[in-house]
Amino acid sequence: MNDPANPVTVEACFTSPEFFTTLRTPLERGRFFTTHDDRHAPAVLIVNQAFARKYWPGEDPLGKQVAVSVLGTGRRMLGTIGFRNVVGVVGNMKQEPLDVPSSPVVYLSFHQDETNHVYAGLNLFVRTTADPRLASGTVRDRIHSLNPDQPLEDMRTMDEVLGATLARRRLSLVLMGSFAGLALVLCAIGVYGTIAYSLSQRTREFGIRSAVGAARGDLVKMVMREGLWLSGMGVIIGLGFSLVVARAMEGLLFGIAATDPWTFVAAAATLMSVAAAACFTPAWKGSSVDPALAMRAE
Protein backbone atom coordinates (compact mmCIF):
# COMPACT_ATOMS: atom_id res chain seq x y z
CA MET A 1 0.00 0.00 0.00
CA ASN A 2 2.80 2.41 0.83
CA ASP A 3 4.73 1.45 -2.30
CA PRO A 4 5.23 4.74 -4.29
CA ALA A 5 5.38 2.67 -7.50
CA ASN A 6 1.89 1.28 -6.94
CA PRO A 7 -0.16 3.93 -5.16
CA VAL A 8 -3.68 3.11 -4.08
CA THR A 9 -6.36 5.71 -4.84
CA VAL A 10 -9.46 5.80 -2.68
CA GLU A 11 -12.18 8.27 -1.68
CA ALA A 12 -11.05 10.64 1.08
CA CYS A 13 -12.93 13.07 3.30
CA PHE A 14 -11.64 15.73 5.65
CA THR A 15 -14.00 15.69 8.57
CA SER A 16 -14.45 17.52 11.82
CA PRO A 17 -14.41 15.60 15.13
CA GLU A 18 -18.23 15.70 15.34
CA PHE A 19 -18.81 14.38 11.83
CA PHE A 20 -19.29 10.74 12.78
CA THR A 21 -21.43 11.40 15.85
CA THR A 22 -23.61 13.83 13.88
CA LEU A 23 -24.25 11.21 11.21
CA ARG A 24 -24.35 8.43 13.84
CA THR A 25 -21.74 6.41 12.05
CA PRO A 26 -20.91 3.35 14.10
CA LEU A 27 -17.39 3.09 15.50
CA GLU A 28 -16.13 -0.44 14.93
CA ARG A 29 -12.61 -0.14 16.34
CA GLY A 30 -10.42 2.56 17.95
CA ARG A 31 -11.69 6.10 18.25
CA PHE A 32 -13.17 9.06 16.38
CA PHE A 33 -11.21 12.26 15.73
CA THR A 34 -10.98 14.73 18.60
CA THR A 35 -10.19 18.46 18.74
CA HIS A 36 -6.66 17.45 19.74
CA ASP A 37 -6.04 15.89 16.33
CA ASP A 38 -4.64 19.18 15.00
CA ARG A 39 -1.51 20.21 13.13
CA HIS A 40 0.56 19.90 16.32
CA ALA A 41 -0.48 16.32 16.99
CA PRO A 42 0.62 13.18 15.11
CA ALA A 43 -1.24 12.85 11.84
CA VAL A 44 -4.09 10.35 12.13
CA LEU A 45 -6.48 8.54 9.86
CA ILE A 46 -9.78 6.70 10.16
CA VAL A 47 -10.76 4.07 7.62
CA ASN A 48 -14.08 2.47 6.90
CA GLN A 49 -14.78 -1.27 7.11
CA ALA A 50 -14.55 -1.70 3.35
CA PHE A 51 -11.04 -0.24 3.40
CA ALA A 52 -9.94 -2.44 6.31
CA ARG A 53 -11.34 -5.59 4.70
CA LYS A 54 -9.81 -4.85 1.31
CA TYR A 55 -6.31 -3.84 2.34
CA TRP A 56 -5.82 -5.53 5.69
CA PRO A 57 -7.98 -8.64 5.64
CA GLY A 58 -7.71 -10.51 8.93
CA GLU A 59 -5.39 -7.87 10.40
CA ASP A 60 -5.90 -5.22 13.05
CA PRO A 61 -5.92 -1.85 11.21
CA LEU A 62 -5.25 0.15 14.38
CA GLY A 63 -1.68 1.47 14.50
CA LYS A 64 -1.04 0.85 10.80
CA GLN A 65 0.75 3.65 9.01
CA VAL A 66 -0.45 4.93 5.67
CA ALA A 67 1.39 7.33 3.39
CA VAL A 68 -1.32 9.74 2.18
CA SER A 69 -1.25 12.28 -0.59
CA VAL A 70 -4.42 14.21 -1.34
CA LEU A 71 -5.37 14.55 -5.02
CA GLY A 72 -7.53 17.40 -6.23
CA THR A 73 -9.20 18.06 -9.58
CA GLY A 74 -7.31 16.48 -12.49
CA ARG A 75 -5.44 14.26 -10.01
CA ARG A 76 -3.38 17.26 -8.96
CA MET A 77 -1.53 16.54 -5.75
CA LEU A 78 -2.54 18.91 -2.94
CA GLY A 79 0.09 19.15 -0.22
CA THR A 80 2.87 16.71 0.50
CA ILE A 81 2.88 13.00 1.15
CA GLY A 82 2.83 12.27 4.87
CA PHE A 83 2.43 9.17 7.01
CA ARG A 84 -0.70 8.95 9.11
CA ASN A 85 -1.55 6.47 11.85
CA VAL A 86 -4.85 4.60 11.68
CA VAL A 87 -6.71 5.35 14.93
CA GLY A 88 -10.18 4.12 14.10
CA VAL A 89 -12.39 1.96 11.91
CA VAL A 90 -15.96 3.13 11.23
CA GLY A 91 -18.92 1.48 9.59
CA ASN A 92 -19.50 1.89 5.86
CA MET A 93 -21.57 4.90 4.85
CA LYS A 94 -23.56 4.88 1.61
CA GLN A 95 -22.01 7.42 -0.75
CA GLU A 96 -22.75 5.47 -3.92
CA PRO A 97 -26.02 4.17 -5.34
CA LEU A 98 -27.71 1.57 -3.13
CA ASP A 99 -26.93 -1.30 -5.46
CA VAL A 100 -23.19 -0.50 -5.50
CA PRO A 101 -21.18 -2.07 -2.65
CA SER A 102 -19.47 0.41 -0.30
CA SER A 103 -16.01 1.32 -1.54
CA PRO A 104 -12.94 1.91 0.67
CA VAL A 105 -12.85 5.41 2.19
CA VAL A 106 -10.30 7.17 4.39
CA TYR A 107 -11.25 10.00 6.73
CA LEU A 108 -8.75 12.69 7.57
CA SER A 109 -8.97 15.19 10.40
CA PHE A 110 -10.14 18.61 9.23
CA HIS A 111 -7.58 20.19 11.59
CA GLN A 112 -4.69 18.27 10.01
CA ASP A 113 -5.33 19.46 6.48
CA GLU A 114 -2.06 20.45 4.85
CA THR A 115 -3.91 21.44 1.64
CA ASN A 116 -5.17 24.58 3.36
CA HIS A 117 -8.76 23.62 2.54
CA VAL A 118 -8.56 23.80 -1.23
CA TYR A 119 -11.87 22.05 -1.85
CA ALA A 120 -14.53 22.21 -4.50
CA GLY A 121 -17.02 22.54 -1.69
CA LEU A 122 -17.72 21.91 1.92
CA ASN A 123 -20.65 20.01 3.37
CA LEU A 124 -21.98 20.99 6.75
CA PHE A 125 -24.11 18.41 8.57
CA VAL A 126 -26.40 19.62 11.35
CA ARG A 127 -28.47 17.35 13.60
CA THR A 128 -31.51 18.94 15.18
CA THR A 129 -33.93 17.77 17.83
CA ALA A 130 -36.87 19.59 16.21
CA ASP A 131 -38.06 19.54 12.59
CA PRO A 132 -34.86 20.19 10.58
CA ARG A 133 -36.75 22.29 7.99
CA LEU A 134 -37.43 24.89 10.71
CA ALA A 135 -33.73 25.05 11.64
CA SER A 136 -32.45 26.22 8.25
CA GLY A 137 -32.83 29.93 9.08
CA THR A 138 -30.96 29.53 12.36
CA VAL A 139 -28.12 27.67 10.65
CA ARG A 140 -27.91 30.29 7.90
CA ASP A 141 -27.84 33.15 10.45
CA ARG A 142 -25.17 31.40 12.52
CA ILE A 143 -22.90 30.92 9.49
CA HIS A 144 -23.35 34.48 8.29
CA SER A 145 -22.63 35.81 11.78
CA LEU A 146 -19.18 34.23 11.39
CA ASN A 147 -18.68 35.21 7.76
CA PRO A 148 -21.34 37.38 6.09
CA ASP A 149 -19.89 36.72 2.63
CA GLN A 150 -20.03 32.96 2.92
CA PRO A 151 -22.22 31.67 0.05
CA LEU A 152 -24.66 28.91 1.02
CA GLU A 153 -26.46 26.65 -1.37
CA ASP A 154 -28.42 23.46 -1.49
CA MET A 155 -29.66 23.36 2.08
CA ARG A 156 -31.64 20.13 2.36
CA THR A 157 -32.80 17.77 5.04
CA MET A 158 -31.23 14.31 4.99
CA ASP A 159 -34.64 12.88 4.11
CA GLU A 160 -34.68 15.12 1.02
CA VAL A 161 -31.16 14.03 0.12
CA LEU A 162 -32.15 10.37 0.44
CA GLY A 163 -35.42 11.00 -1.39
CA ALA A 164 -33.59 12.60 -4.34
CA THR A 165 -31.13 9.72 -4.43
CA LEU A 166 -33.91 7.15 -4.41
CA ALA A 167 -36.41 9.05 -6.57
CA ARG A 168 -35.73 7.21 -9.81
CA ARG A 169 -35.59 3.87 -8.11
CA ARG A 170 -38.78 4.67 -6.20
CA LEU A 171 -40.56 5.63 -9.42
CA SER A 172 -39.51 2.34 -11.01
CA LEU A 173 -40.70 0.52 -7.92
CA VAL A 174 -44.07 2.31 -7.85
CA LEU A 175 -44.58 1.66 -11.56
CA MET A 176 -43.62 -1.99 -11.30
CA GLY A 177 -45.66 -2.39 -8.11
CA SER A 178 -48.67 -0.82 -9.83
CA PHE A 179 -48.36 -3.09 -12.83
CA ALA A 180 -47.89 -6.10 -10.57
CA GLY A 181 -50.96 -5.10 -8.56
CA LEU A 182 -52.94 -4.66 -11.78
CA ALA A 183 -51.75 -8.05 -12.97
CA LEU A 184 -52.86 -9.56 -9.67
CA VAL A 185 -56.32 -7.98 -9.97
CA LEU A 186 -56.60 -9.20 -13.58
CA CYS A 187 -55.49 -12.64 -12.41
CA ALA A 188 -58.20 -12.65 -9.73
CA ILE A 189 -60.84 -11.49 -12.24
CA GLY A 190 -59.65 -14.13 -14.71
CA VAL A 191 -59.82 -16.95 -12.18
CA TYR A 192 -63.21 -15.73 -10.91
CA GLY A 193 -64.59 -15.45 -14.44
CA THR A 194 -63.26 -18.81 -15.53
CA ILE A 195 -64.58 -20.63 -12.48
CA ALA A 196 -67.92 -18.80 -12.58
CA TYR A 197 -68.38 -19.63 -16.27
CA SER A 198 -67.32 -23.22 -15.74
CA LEU A 199 -69.83 -23.58 -12.89
CA SER A 200 -72.63 -22.05 -14.93
CA GLN A 201 -72.08 -24.93 -17.36
CA ARG A 202 -72.18 -27.47 -14.55
CA THR A 203 -75.50 -26.64 -12.87
CA ARG A 204 -76.95 -30.00 -13.84
CA GLU A 205 -73.91 -31.85 -12.52
CA PHE A 206 -74.21 -30.05 -9.19
CA GLY A 207 -77.90 -30.93 -9.04
CA ILE A 208 -77.11 -34.60 -9.65
CA ARG A 209 -74.31 -34.64 -7.11
CA SER A 210 -76.62 -33.02 -4.53
CA ALA A 211 -79.34 -35.57 -5.30
CA VAL A 212 -76.98 -38.49 -4.72
CA GLY A 213 -75.71 -37.17 -1.42
CA ALA A 214 -73.27 -34.28 -1.86
CA ALA A 215 -73.54 -31.61 0.81
CA ARG A 216 -72.84 -27.99 -0.06
CA GLY A 217 -69.40 -28.26 1.55
CA ASP A 218 -68.58 -31.26 -0.68
CA LEU A 219 -69.36 -29.23 -3.79
CA VAL A 220 -67.38 -26.21 -2.58
CA LYS A 221 -64.41 -28.45 -1.79
CA MET A 222 -64.60 -30.04 -5.23
CA VAL A 223 -64.64 -26.67 -7.02
CA MET A 224 -61.88 -25.27 -4.80
CA ARG A 225 -59.75 -28.35 -5.43
CA GLU A 226 -60.18 -28.04 -9.19
CA GLY A 227 -59.62 -24.28 -9.18
CA LEU A 228 -56.53 -24.47 -6.99
CA TRP A 229 -55.09 -27.31 -9.04
CA LEU A 230 -55.40 -25.18 -12.20
CA SER A 231 -54.02 -22.13 -10.39
CA GLY A 232 -51.18 -24.21 -8.95
CA MET A 233 -50.21 -25.35 -12.44
CA GLY A 234 -50.29 -21.71 -13.57
CA VAL A 235 -48.15 -20.62 -10.64
CA ILE A 236 -45.57 -23.37 -11.29
CA ILE A 237 -45.32 -22.40 -14.97
CA GLY A 238 -45.21 -18.72 -13.99
CA LEU A 239 -42.42 -19.34 -11.48
CA GLY A 240 -40.39 -21.04 -14.21
CA PHE A 241 -40.74 -17.98 -16.44
CA SER A 242 -40.06 -15.64 -13.52
CA LEU A 243 -36.74 -17.31 -12.78
CA VAL A 244 -35.66 -16.46 -16.32
CA VAL A 245 -37.16 -12.95 -16.50
CA ALA A 246 -36.04 -11.94 -12.98
CA ARG A 247 -32.46 -11.62 -14.25
CA ALA A 248 -33.56 -8.54 -16.18
CA MET A 249 -34.59 -6.90 -12.89
CA GLU A 250 -31.26 -7.33 -11.18
CA GLY A 251 -30.32 -3.67 -11.84
CA LEU A 252 -33.37 -2.50 -9.92
CA LEU A 253 -32.71 -4.56 -6.82
CA PHE A 254 -30.69 -3.74 -3.73
CA GLY A 255 -29.91 -6.07 -0.87
CA ILE A 256 -31.79 -8.99 -2.41
CA ALA A 257 -31.02 -11.50 -5.14
CA ALA A 258 -33.21 -11.62 -8.24
CA THR A 259 -33.78 -15.31 -7.49
CA ASP A 260 -34.43 -14.92 -3.76
CA PRO A 261 -36.33 -18.10 -2.82
CA TRP A 262 -38.49 -16.48 -0.11
CA THR A 263 -39.66 -13.83 -2.57
CA PHE A 264 -40.75 -16.59 -4.94
CA VAL A 265 -42.47 -18.46 -2.10
CA ALA A 266 -44.26 -15.27 -1.00
CA ALA A 267 -45.32 -14.48 -4.57
CA ALA A 268 -46.61 -18.03 -5.09
CA ALA A 269 -48.46 -17.93 -1.75
CA THR A 270 -50.01 -14.56 -2.60
CA LEU A 271 -51.15 -15.78 -6.01
CA MET A 272 -52.60 -18.97 -4.54
CA SER A 273 -54.42 -16.97 -1.85
CA VAL A 274 -55.88 -14.67 -4.49
CA ALA A 275 -56.86 -17.69 -6.60
CA ALA A 276 -58.47 -19.34 -3.56
CA ALA A 277 -60.47 -16.20 -2.82
CA ALA A 278 -61.44 -15.89 -6.49
CA CYS A 279 -62.55 -19.56 -6.56
CA PHE A 280 -64.48 -19.47 -3.32
CA THR A 281 -67.18 -16.96 -4.26
CA PRO A 282 -68.36 -18.73 -7.43
CA ALA A 283 -67.93 -22.09 -5.68
CA TRP A 284 -70.16 -20.99 -2.82
CA LYS A 285 -72.73 -19.51 -5.21
CA GLY A 286 -72.64 -22.52 -7.52
CA SER A 287 -73.05 -24.97 -4.68
CA SER A 288 -76.32 -23.35 -3.62
CA VAL A 289 -78.07 -24.83 -6.65
CA ASP A 290 -81.53 -26.31 -6.08
CA PRO A 291 -81.02 -29.93 -7.21
CA ALA A 292 -84.63 -30.38 -8.28
CA LEU A 293 -84.54 -27.25 -10.44
CA ALA A 294 -81.03 -27.95 -11.75
CA MET A 295 -81.99 -31.37 -13.06
CA ARG A 296 -85.23 -30.13 -14.55
CA ALA A 297 -83.29 -27.39 -16.39
CA GLU A 298 -81.72 -29.93 -18.74
Added chain:
Amino acid sequence: MIQLKNLDKSISQGNGRLFILRQISVDIAAGEFVSIMGPSGAGKSTLLAVLGMLDGDWTGEYRFLDHVVHKMKPKDRVALNKQHIGFVFQQYHLLDDLTVAENLDVPLSYRNIKKSERDSLVADTLDRFGIVAKKGLFPRQLSGGQQQLVAVARALIHKPSLILADEPTGNLHSSQGKEIMELFTELNRGGTTIVQVTHSETNAGYGKRVIELRDGWVVN
Protein backbone atom coordinates in the same frame (compact mmCIF):
# COMPACT_ATOMS: atom_id res chain seq x y z
CA MET B 1 -91.90 -44.69 7.22
CA ILE B 2 -93.23 -41.42 5.70
CA GLN B 3 -95.92 -39.22 7.20
CA LEU B 4 -96.93 -35.97 5.53
CA LYS B 5 -99.53 -33.75 7.18
CA ASN B 6 -101.02 -30.63 5.65
CA LEU B 7 -97.98 -30.03 3.49
CA ASP B 8 -98.13 -26.98 1.22
CA LYS B 9 -95.64 -25.95 -1.42
CA SER B 10 -95.95 -22.63 -3.22
CA ILE B 11 -93.92 -20.19 -5.24
CA SER B 12 -94.38 -16.45 -5.56
CA GLN B 13 -96.10 -15.31 -8.73
CA GLY B 14 -96.73 -11.63 -9.31
CA ASN B 15 -98.28 -10.25 -6.14
CA GLY B 16 -99.58 -13.59 -4.95
CA ARG B 17 -98.47 -17.19 -4.58
CA LEU B 18 -98.97 -20.15 -6.86
CA PHE B 19 -99.64 -23.34 -4.95
CA ILE B 20 -98.00 -26.46 -6.34
CA LEU B 21 -98.92 -28.80 -3.48
CA ARG B 22 -101.98 -28.22 -1.29
CA GLN B 23 -102.67 -29.78 2.06
CA ILE B 24 -100.92 -33.04 1.26
CA SER B 25 -101.48 -35.65 3.97
CA VAL B 26 -100.04 -39.04 3.10
CA ASP B 27 -98.72 -42.05 4.99
CA ILE B 28 -96.34 -44.53 3.35
CA ALA B 29 -95.31 -47.59 5.33
CA ALA B 30 -91.92 -49.25 5.13
CA GLY B 31 -91.84 -51.92 2.42
CA GLU B 32 -94.64 -50.37 0.33
CA PHE B 33 -94.46 -49.88 -3.44
CA VAL B 34 -96.45 -46.71 -4.12
CA SER B 35 -97.11 -44.99 -7.43
CA ILE B 36 -97.89 -41.27 -7.65
CA MET B 37 -100.01 -40.50 -10.69
CA GLY B 38 -101.70 -37.51 -12.19
CA PRO B 39 -101.63 -35.23 -15.21
CA SER B 40 -98.65 -33.05 -16.09
CA GLY B 41 -98.33 -30.09 -13.70
CA ALA B 42 -100.18 -31.87 -10.92
CA GLY B 43 -97.14 -31.65 -8.60
CA LYS B 44 -95.97 -35.28 -8.77
CA SER B 45 -92.25 -34.56 -9.28
CA THR B 46 -92.40 -31.74 -6.73
CA LEU B 47 -93.86 -34.12 -4.17
CA LEU B 48 -91.10 -36.60 -4.93
CA ALA B 49 -88.46 -33.87 -4.47
CA VAL B 50 -90.03 -32.96 -1.11
CA LEU B 51 -90.08 -36.62 -0.04
CA GLY B 52 -86.41 -36.93 -1.07
CA MET B 53 -85.48 -33.74 0.80
CA LEU B 54 -84.14 -32.16 -2.36
CA ASP B 55 -86.72 -29.41 -1.86
CA GLY B 56 -86.92 -27.85 1.58
CA ASP B 57 -89.08 -24.85 0.75
CA TRP B 58 -92.50 -25.98 1.96
CA THR B 59 -94.76 -25.72 5.01
CA GLY B 60 -96.54 -28.41 6.99
CA GLU B 61 -95.33 -31.53 8.72
CA TYR B 62 -93.07 -34.27 7.41
CA ARG B 63 -91.91 -37.22 9.47
CA PHE B 64 -89.44 -39.74 8.05
CA LEU B 65 -88.79 -42.82 10.21
CA ASP B 66 -88.14 -41.28 13.63
CA HIS B 67 -87.06 -37.93 12.27
CA VAL B 68 -89.18 -34.76 12.34
CA VAL B 69 -88.03 -33.41 8.97
CA HIS B 70 -89.95 -30.11 9.15
CA LYS B 71 -87.88 -29.14 12.18
CA MET B 72 -84.54 -30.25 10.79
CA LYS B 73 -81.82 -27.99 9.43
CA PRO B 74 -80.97 -28.31 5.70
CA LYS B 75 -77.63 -29.91 6.60
CA ASP B 76 -79.35 -32.61 8.67
CA ARG B 77 -81.85 -33.25 5.90
CA VAL B 78 -78.96 -33.85 3.49
CA ALA B 79 -77.51 -36.31 5.99
CA LEU B 80 -80.86 -38.12 6.25
CA ASN B 81 -81.17 -38.23 2.47
CA LYS B 82 -77.65 -39.66 2.22
CA GLN B 83 -78.38 -42.39 4.71
CA HIS B 84 -81.76 -43.63 3.55
CA ILE B 85 -82.73 -42.45 0.07
CA GLY B 86 -81.80 -43.36 -3.49
CA PHE B 87 -83.07 -41.51 -6.57
CA VAL B 88 -83.86 -42.72 -10.08
CA PHE B 89 -84.73 -40.11 -12.68
CA GLN B 90 -86.53 -40.24 -16.02
CA GLN B 91 -83.49 -38.71 -17.75
CA TYR B 92 -81.06 -41.02 -15.92
CA HIS B 93 -78.91 -38.06 -14.84
CA LEU B 94 -75.62 -39.87 -15.08
CA LEU B 95 -72.51 -37.67 -15.11
CA ASP B 96 -71.38 -37.55 -18.73
CA ASP B 97 -67.65 -37.20 -18.07
CA LEU B 98 -67.48 -40.19 -15.75
CA THR B 99 -67.40 -43.86 -16.67
CA VAL B 100 -70.06 -46.29 -15.49
CA ALA B 101 -67.85 -47.39 -12.58
CA GLU B 102 -67.07 -43.78 -11.64
CA ASN B 103 -70.77 -42.88 -11.76
CA LEU B 104 -71.50 -45.71 -9.36
CA ASP B 105 -68.76 -44.42 -7.06
CA VAL B 106 -70.18 -40.86 -6.86
CA PRO B 107 -72.78 -41.51 -4.09
CA LEU B 108 -70.25 -43.53 -2.10
CA SER B 109 -67.67 -40.73 -2.32
CA TYR B 110 -70.00 -38.54 -0.23
CA ARG B 111 -70.53 -41.16 2.46
CA ASN B 112 -67.25 -41.38 4.34
CA ILE B 113 -66.42 -44.83 3.00
CA LYS B 114 -62.82 -45.94 2.48
CA LYS B 115 -61.64 -46.11 -1.14
CA SER B 116 -60.93 -49.85 -0.96
CA GLU B 117 -64.43 -50.49 0.41
CA ARG B 118 -65.93 -48.26 -2.27
CA ASP B 119 -64.11 -50.15 -5.01
CA SER B 120 -65.43 -53.39 -3.61
CA LEU B 121 -69.03 -52.06 -3.48
CA VAL B 122 -68.76 -50.80 -7.06
CA ALA B 123 -67.44 -54.18 -8.23
CA ASP B 124 -70.27 -56.02 -6.42
CA THR B 125 -72.90 -53.71 -7.91
CA LEU B 126 -71.51 -54.01 -11.44
CA ASP B 127 -71.70 -57.77 -11.02
CA ARG B 128 -75.20 -57.73 -9.50
CA PHE B 129 -76.61 -55.67 -12.37
CA GLY B 130 -74.69 -57.56 -15.04
CA ILE B 131 -72.84 -54.49 -16.31
CA VAL B 132 -69.25 -55.49 -15.54
CA ALA B 133 -68.40 -55.30 -19.24
CA LYS B 134 -69.67 -51.71 -19.37
CA LYS B 135 -67.72 -50.39 -16.38
CA GLY B 136 -65.21 -48.42 -18.47
CA LEU B 137 -67.77 -46.97 -20.86
CA PHE B 138 -69.17 -43.46 -20.71
CA PRO B 139 -72.96 -42.88 -20.55
CA ARG B 140 -73.10 -41.71 -24.20
CA GLN B 141 -71.78 -45.13 -25.22
CA LEU B 142 -74.78 -46.89 -23.61
CA SER B 143 -78.38 -47.37 -24.76
CA GLY B 144 -81.19 -45.67 -22.82
CA GLY B 145 -82.07 -48.92 -21.06
CA GLN B 146 -78.47 -49.51 -20.09
CA GLN B 147 -78.13 -45.94 -18.79
CA GLN B 148 -81.25 -46.36 -16.68
CA LEU B 149 -79.90 -49.65 -15.37
CA VAL B 150 -76.72 -47.84 -14.31
CA ALA B 151 -78.85 -45.07 -12.74
CA VAL B 152 -80.81 -47.67 -10.73
CA ALA B 153 -77.53 -49.34 -9.73
CA ARG B 154 -76.22 -45.95 -8.60
CA ALA B 155 -79.38 -45.34 -6.56
CA LEU B 156 -79.02 -48.71 -4.83
CA ILE B 157 -75.27 -48.89 -4.29
CA HIS B 158 -75.40 -47.43 -0.78
CA LYS B 159 -78.28 -49.75 0.15
CA PRO B 160 -81.02 -47.15 0.74
CA SER B 161 -84.25 -48.14 2.46
CA LEU B 162 -86.30 -45.87 0.15
CA ILE B 163 -86.10 -45.57 -3.63
CA LEU B 164 -87.72 -42.51 -5.21
CA ALA B 165 -88.17 -42.91 -8.95
CA ASP B 166 -89.37 -40.09 -11.18
CA GLU B 167 -90.87 -41.64 -14.31
CA PRO B 168 -88.05 -44.20 -14.45
CA THR B 169 -89.24 -45.75 -17.72
CA GLY B 170 -90.32 -42.53 -19.42
CA ASN B 171 -87.49 -42.58 -21.94
CA LEU B 172 -87.30 -46.34 -22.47
CA HIS B 173 -88.71 -48.85 -24.90
CA SER B 174 -91.49 -50.93 -23.36
CA SER B 175 -89.27 -54.00 -23.07
CA GLN B 176 -86.55 -52.01 -21.31
CA GLY B 177 -89.20 -50.37 -19.12
CA LYS B 178 -90.52 -53.77 -18.18
CA GLU B 179 -87.05 -54.88 -17.10
CA ILE B 180 -86.66 -51.84 -14.86
CA MET B 181 -90.10 -52.32 -13.32
CA GLU B 182 -89.37 -55.99 -12.68
CA LEU B 183 -86.14 -54.94 -11.02
CA PHE B 184 -88.09 -52.55 -8.78
CA THR B 185 -90.55 -55.32 -7.90
CA GLU B 186 -87.67 -57.59 -6.96
CA LEU B 187 -86.11 -54.84 -4.82
CA ASN B 188 -89.45 -54.21 -3.15
CA ARG B 189 -89.76 -57.90 -2.36
CA GLY B 190 -86.36 -57.59 -0.70
CA GLY B 191 -87.77 -54.91 1.65
CA THR B 192 -86.90 -51.68 -0.14
CA THR B 193 -89.68 -49.11 -0.06
CA ILE B 194 -90.37 -47.70 -3.52
CA VAL B 195 -92.22 -44.53 -4.46
CA GLN B 196 -92.47 -43.88 -8.16
CA VAL B 197 -94.00 -41.12 -10.22
CA THR B 198 -95.55 -42.47 -13.38
CA HIS B 199 -98.07 -41.70 -16.10
CA SER B 200 -98.30 -45.36 -17.02
CA GLU B 201 -101.17 -47.46 -15.66
CA THR B 202 -99.08 -50.53 -16.52
CA ASN B 203 -96.15 -49.36 -14.41
CA ALA B 204 -98.50 -48.32 -11.61
CA GLY B 205 -99.76 -51.89 -11.68
CA TYR B 206 -96.41 -53.08 -10.36
CA GLY B 207 -97.06 -51.10 -7.16
CA LYS B 208 -99.48 -51.88 -4.37
CA ARG B 209 -101.09 -48.45 -4.06
CA VAL B 210 -101.66 -45.33 -6.11
CA ILE B 211 -101.69 -41.75 -4.84
CA GLU B 212 -103.39 -39.53 -7.39
CA LEU B 213 -102.61 -35.82 -7.60
CA ARG B 214 -104.52 -33.15 -9.42
CA ASP B 215 -103.66 -29.44 -9.33
CA GLY B 216 -101.57 -30.03 -6.24
CA TRP B 217 -104.28 -31.82 -4.29
CA VAL B 218 -104.40 -35.50 -3.40
CA VAL B 219 -107.62 -36.70 -4.96
CA ASN B 220 -107.36 -40.37 -4.20
